[in-house]
Amino acid sequence: xxxxxxxxxxxxxxxxxxxxxxxxxxxxxxxxxxxxxxxxxxxxxxxxxxxxxxxxxxxxxxxxxxxxxxxxxxxxxxxxxxxxxxxxxxxxxxxxxxxxxxxxxxxxxxxxxxxxxxxxxxxxxxxxxxxxxxxxxxxxxxxxxxxxxxxxxxxxxxxxxxxxxxxxxxxxxxxxxxxxxxxxxxxxxxxxxxxxxxxxxxxxxxxxxxxxxxxxxxxxxxxxxxxxxxxxxxxxxxxxxxxxxxxxxxxxxxxxxxxxxxxxxxxxxxxxxxxxxxxxxxxxxxxxxxxxxxxxxxxxxxxxxxxxxxxxxxxxxxxxxxxxxxxxxxxxxxxxxxxxxxxxxxxxxxxxxxxxxxxxxxxxxxxxxxxxxxxxxxxxxxxxxxxxxxxxxxxxxxxxxxxxxxxxxxxxxxxxxxxxxxxxxxxxxxxxxxxxxxxxxxxxxxxxxxxxxxxxxxxxxxxxxxxxxxxxxxxxxxxxxxxxxxxxxxxxxxxxxxxxxxxxxxxxxxxxxxxxxxxxxxxxxxxxxxxxxxxxxxxxxxxxxxxxxxxxxxxxxxxxxxxxxxxxxxxxxxxxxxxxxxxxxxxxxxxxxxxxxxxxxxxxxxxxxxxxxxxxxxxxxxxxxxxxxxxxxxxxxxxxxxxxxxxxxxxxxxxxxxxxxxxxxxxxxxxxxxxxxxxxxxxxxxxxxxxxxxxxxxxxxxxxxxxxxxxxxxxxxxxxxxxxxxxxxxxxxxxxxxxxxxxxxxxxxxxxxxxxxxxxxxxxxxxxxxxxxxxxxxxxxxxxxxxxxxxxxxxxxxxxxxxxxxxxxxxxxxxxxxxxxxxxxxxxxxxxxxxxxxxxxxxxxxxxxxxxxxxxxxxxxxxx
Numbered sequence: 001x002x003x004x005x006x007x008x009x010x011x012x013x014x015x016x017x018x019x020x021x022x023x024x025x026x027x028x029x030x031x032x033x034x035x036x037x038x039x040x041x042x043x044x045x046x047x048x049x050x051x052x053x054x055x056x057x058x059x060x061x062x063x064x065x066x067x068x069x070x071x072x073x074x075x076x077x078x079x080x081x082x083x084x085x086x087x088x089x090x091x092x093x094x095x096x097x098x099x100x101x102x103x104x105x106x107x108x109x110x111x112x113x114x115x116x117x118x119x120x121x122x123x124x125x126x127x128x129x130x131x132x133x134x135x136x137x138x139x140x141x142x143x144x145x146x147x148x149x150x151x152x153x154x155x156x157x158x159x160x161x162x163x164x165x166x167x168x169x170x171x172x173x174x175x176x177x178x179x180x181x182x183x184x185x186x187x188x189x190x191x192x193x194x195x196x197x198x199x200x201x202x203x204x205x206x207x208x209x210x211x212x213x214x215x216x217x218x219x220x221x222x223x224x225x226x227x228x229x230x231x232x233x234x235x236x237x238x239x240x241x242x243x244x245x246x247x248x249x250x251x252x253x254x255x256x257x258x259x260x261x262x263x264x265x266x267x268x269x270x271x272x273x274x275x276x277x278x279x280x281x282x283x284x285x286x287x288x289x290x291x292x293x294x295x296x297x298x299x300x301x302x303x304x305x306x307x308x309x310x311x312x313x314x315x316x317x318x319x320x321x322x323x324x325x326x327x328x329x330x331x332x333x334x335x336x337x338x339x340x341x342x343x344x345x346x347x348x349x350x351x352x353x354x355x356x357x358x359x360x361x362x363x364x365x366x367x368x369x370x371x372x373x374x375x376x377x378x379x380x381x382x383x384x385x386x387x388x389x390x391x392x393x394x395x396x397x398x399x400x401x402x403x404x405x406x407x408x409x410x411x412x413x414x415x416x417x418x419x420x421x422x423x424x425x426x427x428x429x430x431x432x433x434x435x436x437x438x439x440x441x442x443x444x445x446x447x448x449x450x451x452x453x454x455x456x457x458x459x460x461x462x463x464x465x466x467x468x469x470x471x472x473x474x475x476x477x478x479x480x481x482x483x484x485x486x487x488x489x490x491x492x493x494x495x496x497x498x499x500x501x502x503x504x505x506x507x508x509x510x511x512x513x514x515x516x517x518x519x520x521x522x523x524x525x526x527x528x529x530x531x532x533x534x535x536x537x538x539x540x541x542x543x544x545x546x547x548x549x550x551x552x553x554x555x556x557x558x559x560x561x562x563x564x565x566x567x568x569x570x571x572x573x574x575x576x577x578x579x580x581x582x583x584x585x586x587x588x589x590x591x592x593x594x595x596x597x598x599x600x601x602x603x604x605x606x607x608x609x610x611x612x613x614x615x616x617x618x619x620x621x622x623x624x625x626x627x628x629x630x631x632x633x634x635x636x637x638x639x640x641x642x643x644x645x646x647x648x649x650x651x652x653x654x655x656x657x658x659x660x661x662x663x664x665x666x667x668x669x670x671x672x673x674x675x676x677x678x679x680x681x682x683x684x685x686x687x688x689x690x691x692x693x694x695x696x697x698x699x700x701x702x703x704x705x706x707x708x709x710x711x712x713x714x715x716x717x718x719x720x721x722x723x724x725x726x727x728x729x730x731x732x733x734x735x736x737x738x739x740x741x742x743x744x745x746x747x748x749x750x751x752x753x754x755x756x757x758x759x760x761x762x763x764x765x766x767x768x769x770x771x772x773x774x775x776x777x778x779x780x781x782x783x784x785x786x787x788x789x790x791x792x793x794x795x796x797x798x799x800x801x802x803x804x805x806x807x808x809x810x811x812x813x814x815x816x817x818x819x820x821x822x823x824x825x826x827x828x829x830x831x832x833x834x835x836x837x838x839x840x841x842x843x844x845x846x847x848x849x850x851x852x853x854x855x856x857x858x859x860x861x862x863x864x
Contacts, residue, residue, distance in 0.1 A: 015058050015080070016331075018088050019324065020388060022050035027385045037099045038602045038645055040677065044312045045098075048184065050091050052320050053113070053150075056187050057087055057120050059327060060143040063191060064124055067139055068131035079123075087116035098161050101598035110158040114151035117183075121147025138213040142190025145220050149182025152227075163600045163641030167231075168681060169301030173238065173291070174230040176304065180311060181245055182223040185280070188319055189219065189252055192273065196256050199270045199326050202263040208255045218248035235300055239292030246284050253277070267343075268350025272322025275358050279314030283307045298667055305679075313380060314361050321387045329394060338398040345394035349386070355427030356383040363435060367516075374675040375434040383427075459525045460485040468546070469493045470500040473539060473697055475532070475546040484550045488523040498653045498671045498696060503535045504548065512536070514673065526550055536652065537701065537740055575752065579616035580765055587766040588757035592633065592726040592779060595714050600641045601634060607650040607707075611738055615753055615760035615855060619738050622706035623650055623694070629706030629758040630728040630783065631692070634660075637714050638687055644680040648672050653696055658682055659827065660690035660711040671696045687715040688805040689726075689781050689829035698743065703785040704733050705741040706758070710781045710829070715802070721833065722774035727756045727791070729846060729856055730783040749786050754851035756858055763844075763858025770836055770862045777833045778844075784826035790847040791822040793860065796834045798822070803830035821847050836862040 026046040033039035061080065064070070090112025097105030124144050128137065156175040164171050193212040197204045226241025256277075265271050290303035329342030360380035364373050464486045469476045470493070482488050492502050494513045502521055503509040510519040523530070526548060534544035605625045612629070613619050625631030634642060646656050653671040661682025668680040693699070694707035710728055731751035735742045745752070753760045770776050777800075782789040798819040801809040809819050822832050836842060842860045845852035 015084065018054045018084070019051045019320075020391065022046055022054065022091075023385075023388055026051070027381065027388075030381050033647075035606075037604050038643070039604060039647070040309070040645065040679075041602075042095065042099060044308060045091075045095060047312050047320075048179070048316050049094065049113070050088075052184055052316055053091065053117075054084065054088060055320055055324065056146070056184070057084060057116070059323070060124070060146075060187055060191070061120070062327075062331075063194070064127055064140045064143060067136045067194065068127050068134060070127050070131050083116045083119050086112050086119070090114075090116060094157070098602065101596070101601055103162055103598065103600070106161045107158055110154040114154040117147050117150040135209050136194055136212075138209060138216060139190045139193055142186050142212070142216055145216065146183050146186040146190075149178050149186070149223060153178035153183060161600060163683070169297040170230045170233055172301060173304050174227040176308060177223060177226045177230065177238075177241070180316075181226070181284075182220070184316065185223075185245070186216075186219060189215070189249070191323070192256065192277075193252065195323065195326075196270075196273070197259045199267070199273065200259060200263045200265060202259060205255050205258050208259075211251055211255050215248050215251040218251065219245060222248055233297070235291055235294055235297070238300075239288045242284055242288035242291065246281060246288065249277075249281055249284070253281070267326075268347045268353065269322045269326035271350065271354045272318045272325065275354060276315045276318035276322065279310060279318065279358075279361070283311050283315065298664075302667060310361060310365060313384065314358070317384055318357065321384065324391075325387070328391065329398065332395065332398045334398055334402040337404070338401040341397035341401040342394040345397045346387075346390050348390060348393075349423060351421075351423035352427040352430075353383045353386060355424045356380070356430055359428055359431040360434070363431060368435070371675055372435045375437055376431060379431060379434045458485050459487070463487045463489055464526075465489045465491065467491050467493070468502070469495045470502075470534070470544070471495045473543050475502070475534075475544060478546040480546065480548045481551050482526045482548060484527060486526060488526045488548065490521040490523060491518060492521060493518040499673065500534045500536065500539065500544070502546075503533055505531045509535070523548070537743065539698065540743075575615055575618060575760075581613075581616050581759075581762070585762075585765060587762045588628070588630075588759060590725045590727060590757055590763070590768055592712065592724045593635070594724070595635045595637055595712075599636075599639065600643065601636055602643045602645075603632070603634065604645045604647060605631065605656065606647045607654045609650050612706075612758075614732050614734075614755070614758065618734065618753075618760075620705075620732065620734065621738060621740050623652075623654065623702060623740075624706045625656070625692075625694075625709055629708070630730070631707075631709030633710050633712065633726060634692075635712040635714070636684055638684055638716060640684045640713075642680075642682055642684065642711075645677055646672070646680060647677040648674050650674055654694050654702065654707065655696045656680060656692060657695040658690065658692045658711060660684055660688075660692070660713055665695075669695050684711075684713045686805060687713045689713075689779050689831065691781060691783055691827045691829065693783065698746075700746050700785040701741055701743050703783065704731060704746050708783040710779075710783075712779060715805075721777040723770055724777045724779070725768055726779045726781070727844075727858075728758075728781045728783050729754065729756055729787070729789045729791075730758070731755075731785065731787050732760075746785070751787065751851075751854060754787060754846065754854040754856040756856055760855025761857050767841065767859035767861035770860055772836055772839050772862055772864055775833060775835050776860075777831050779829065779831040780822055780824065781829035782824040782826050786826060787848070787851060788823070788825040788828070789851075789856070791824070791832065792820060792845055792847045793832075793834065794843040794845065795840070796836060796842055796860075798832040798834050800833035801830065802832075804828055836860070838862070839864045 026043055029036060029039065029042050029046060036042060090109045093105050093109025093112060097103065097109055121144055124140055128140055153175055156171055156178065160168065160171055160175060190212065193208050194204060222241050222244030225244060226238050229237030229241055265274055287304050287307055291300045294300035294303060325346040329339045329346065332338060332342055357380050360376040360383065363376040460483065464482050466480050468490050490502065492510055492513065494500050494515050494517055497515050499512045499514050501510050501512045504523055506523065508521055508523045510521045513519045527550065529550055530548040532546040532548060533540040608624055608627050609621055610624055610627055611619055611621050622629050636642065648654050651674060653673045655669050655671040657665065657669050658680065662685060663682055668678065670678065672678055690711040690713065692709050692711055694702035696702050708730060710726060732753040732755065733741045733745035734752040756763065780789060780791045798809065799811045801807065801819045801822060803822060809817055819832065822830055824830065839862050842862060844858050844860060846856040
């Protein structure tokens, strides 16, 4: 062994550790995803841009050296270290720049990544020119072609981070195609032509080299066609490109299948790589159909975006872990014994891990309840993450084997008979248990109806079956006629866009069913009239009621009983208007920071249920964006792009509607069930203060229960001021202590509290601050759901009034006009400016005085 070869087998931190670091970072990001910006984007790029790209630079150079028979030269290790440092530093800058909305960092990082990959490609071209003719030069050509795609993908990614408006979905698809199929896919396919038979410990097929040479132009052209079709706005062309890539894969797959038939896979590395390739082929086939049949680019983007996590986890991560599980023991070296020891460590529980990951991903791809999807995705994450501790065990096992006394080489241990099938069955059982645990946490996922108790009437022995649809907030039909003594069976189909159930006054009920599902309710023998309703909070108040009428029997069987979430009438709590918050009370910060310089704003809004105090001694369970009511305030300028990731970590379905954006509501404003997420992207084209809120029906209930916030888009001529505050006025319709809002009080328009920034009279206890003579701007938004605002500062006069995107009043030469109130109807907003003439305490209120007395009151404390 030469000195250079020996050094290449030695531990090399910059070569060997970054993949592990990126994988650990992925696991951490997955566990804390509700608290990081753009978690889906971050997880995908940690794996593909971080771990996979580093592995490509390391191992494609390794295979190029081996296939071209070019020995490493002096200085190669130093140059490779510089390339790897440039790559990983660039990836870190990209991740930081995109997550923090710092575009210059993103540009610098993308430049570093593209530079490292281009440098790597140039080195491979130099090797090809120096090398003698060889059988598998085509594999190195795959690597060179892959390096040509990555810089273009990096450029598109950089432009996407800046914001491309209407081109976003098309550019996103092109970016994904170029990076996933060009940079990563070509490298994987080229490598497997020689690595796959090596992993199976069998000879390379005679046709392998010729097939690989013929497939390369097909695959490369398919990437170009798919990306070009996307950028030019032709969905059929993009679909043809994706289908062409599948055709190119099938050419190489035939060789790989022939090889596997001669010696089937029997280890974790081989099964992991095989599973990864199946996910690639399946996802690309689905993508070609999905993009080709989409009615718009938004729909095409949603379909491809839905597939992206399966490409990242099913294809990218599994191929990476399978390849590393085979290559790392070889790289550790030390002879046959240490290599076998490392192989054995990395193969531990291989069948179990393969089945857990792939069965779990299959469940996640099915239309299962969201809580089942969450449980299985955690299991998939655990199955993939076990590679990291096993890697360290493999390193330790190899070191121990090197230190052991020399022994006669022995063949690698084979799994015990029955062990592999047993582990596979155990893996499948783990996935089924995870799914069962999800169903146990939400029994409505079963969709099994509950039988009812027969009434006091002679049974006829007949059964009346009725088909009922839940449409919007109505049951159709909403009156059911049943002969006295018949058994009633109701087949409920949810034709709406959010979950519903059906409850009858005799206690019979269905479980909660999702859109598109159906359930049967056995109401038992009917002897009297019955009321029925949907028990999801607020749905009955919105009109989801039906009546079962008996024909030919008693009609005295109405039962006012309510089941489920609406049990019992809500009653307003006793409120002491003079009560003060506890000493440790922290008010909602009304200070409004200025708009940042970034032009693309990426925000993650987790929907959570939180119990909060809304007045001294009064608590309610609120549904919130980001854990507060109002939700986080967004601020920007005209032309800024906002990309909001809504993550539903709540207990029921929710949605979001941004008044600051103009776009078709069909997709981005849809209701998503717990455990799911969506991305809402809009460009701010007009200035003003805009409401965002949950648009799930009953909308009044969701808004009243805390689901609202503000978006401030600065007018182009907005002048600087000394202080700037934001007040969002809303109402509370109190349910029981610690409960949710009372839908009946909302429908009656009878609020118990009217508040600024989510808490009654909080700025009496913690006044806003100003100095005499300072210019103060106060933004006001009337979030409702039912009340407007007449904002007034006692003792102050407004010289500037801006309402709904235009100035009602502005100071000017010789101007003497002033304003006493900013009048807003629900969902309107604006700002006022004033200068306090002298020190003192200035109350501010809504001049609808009954609402001011309900809590819409605060103070500005002005000091000299």
